[in-house]
Amino acid sequence: DAGVIQSPRHEVTEMGQEVTLRCKPISGHDYLFWYRQTMMRGLELLIYFNNNVPIDDSGMPEDRFSAKMPNASFSTLKIQPSEPRDSAVYFCASSSLAGGQTDTQYFGPGTRLTVL
């Protein structure tokens, strides 16, 4: 299994630009999570989906952030306009309640975002 795939792995952009992060969950997984990790705040949940439907977006910091999951194999997290305080590592994770390991969220490698 390829695991959770995220792209790009690194992104450097200028303040005010639009940034789109992408995630492909593990095939067959029906839960998808977006997290953000900074030194100051640690690892925080932003939003999660079940069967492509957003369940909890209370962690999305503000209207500049939006997330979509148009199908079971793809999700995007968009920041528009980006600000320097958005600099962080963004992780996507997926899970499934079917079969074994129902308590495990599998994390992707992350996207390191730097906003100048």
Added chain:
Amino acid sequence: QKEVEQNSGPLSVPEGAIASLNCTYSDRGSQSFFWYRQYSGKSPELIMSIYSNGDKEDGRFTAQLNKASQYVSLLIRDSQPSDSATYLCAVTDLGGGADGLTFGKGTHLIIQP
């Protein structure tokens, strides 16, 4: 708002000794508790989950839960240099696969050869 507290460390432990990592959480409604390991520059990886009061052992790892004290711990026996990493405590109201996790900021563990 849920909070999970961990000592940031670094916690330095000699090779072969027992490493003890601790975590407290604020929400009494939390039902599921997890320990993730994160190597520098890598993504978190689940190493232990625990749902009931008491101890749960898996190889060199033992997770301990005390819901009355809202306290979770992780013991690593026979510590190895490869155990050097940041250990993240996480909690959730439901099963970890079906709910967003609330993480502590992690404890940086260093195993000294």
